[in-house]
Amino acid sequence: MFINRTILILKIMKRTFFIAAVVLFLVSIGFAGFKCGNPEINSSKSGAAESAARNYQTYCAGCHGENLEKFSAKKWMDEKDNSGVEKSIKYGNEQIGMPAFAKTFSDSEIAALASFVKKGIPGDKSLLKPAVIPGGIVESEVQDFVVDTVVTGLDVPWGLAFLPNGDLLISERSGKLYRFANDKLSAPIDGLPDIMAKGQGGLLDLCLHPDYANNGWIYMSYSALNTKSVKATGNTAIMRARLSGNKLIEQQVIFKGKPYTDRGHHFGSKLAFDKNGHLFFGIGDRGQHFDFPQKLDNDNGKIHRINDDGTIPKDNPFVKTKGAMPSIYSYGHRNSQGTCINPLTGELWVSEHGPRGGDELNLVEPGKNYGWPVICYGINYDGTILTERTEKEGMEQPVYYWNPSIAPCGMTFLTDDRYRKWNNNLFIGSLRFEYLERIVLNKHTVMHTEKLLQGIGRVRNVVVSPDGLIYVAIENPGKIVRLIPIESNETKK
């Protein structure tokens, strides 16, 4: 089911190259020794080697692997000089899917890259896999890329969280949690809480504690089912747990939104940690906009801030307000399904599903009122007027709103130069129009938007992997693709 097309090619290649691989293995031991023990490397040479390593990670690793493990074993690997490799990098080879880099690098940069690649190929060549073959280069306004399908066979994937070793945790709204490792999806992970998987509810977002490497905490948001009620009622809750093999252990429910209702929509919920260890998430208005978002005595229609163990930060804006829920950070929200921190500024950004024509992008600040349902740019889905007002004293304006509504979901800032021209842009999935929106911001103003991956399917989430690539989760059929940047187009520099 989870066919990685490279495996097929690999099988054919494996047989052909098995004998060669044994020989090459012996040769490579010599190589490795040479690399470590070479006393001749002087400082200027090692500077060039360092920038070659950087260039490799930025321009090549997406297709050839971070550890140079994705190259088809071929004779250039054993050639005495590097001229063949240099030629391949400079002029590419369209037929085999290798782009040309003549316009990206100078000859000396190409020479440094060629020797970096040749020396860095893993010793045991039987472990090599072929490079990712572009299914077609996608051209966009400023950045070309290739769409590589990583995971298939899913249903409605929601949360994505990369473990430090590169394994990917994937939550499915239906109430399943998987680990994707070595090109395979695990059996469902045991130990999840009681989940109300109904309508928009289910197992929702995932994120790791900022200090996961030391404490192993995984956070998940979900529609908690009230097991004491005869009727299925519930609300958004947050659990943390540790992963042991294929099981969650030491589960702690650290937050339960109140009140529970039997409504199956507007659970909000994307999770984001800031650098001080505060956890942010939204809960939607649960479909009762006149009851909840403007009142502080309940958790619905709010953005919340809690500590990593569920306790309340002492400086939360409403801790001293009588009758207010102390976890509230901001209020007057409809249904926020994108929550993220700009890693450069520390600001909290939230995308929200509005009514017809009123989806919003908000910059969220403590204690502020974002106006729902008193002010809004949208109308009811049946065409009736919801409110005449778009502004009011004491209520915040969105940074941006979408008309028509795109149904914005997961979003992320890209702050890595892996996609040079997209650096510092914001990416938001559109469920309704089935594309990925790229937003160019100048501080708090949207300067430009571009639709990427149009028609790919309902985009549920977008995250950046530890190695800087954009991963996109798509619904029905559920799959996860990643965008591999191609940097060979002079006109787009």
Ligand code: HEC
């Ligand atoms: C879009 C994907 C992609 C990118 C980006 C890419 N390559 Fe390739 N490259 C390929 C494919 C596909 C092949 C052929 C199959 C294989 O070697 O596994 C290939 C082949 C090669 C070869 C062997 C050429 C030959 O004639 O057999 C070298 C050397 C190489 N790439 C180096 C690089 C370097 C260095 C970079 C970064 C500057 C790079 N590649 C970037 C996809 C890519």
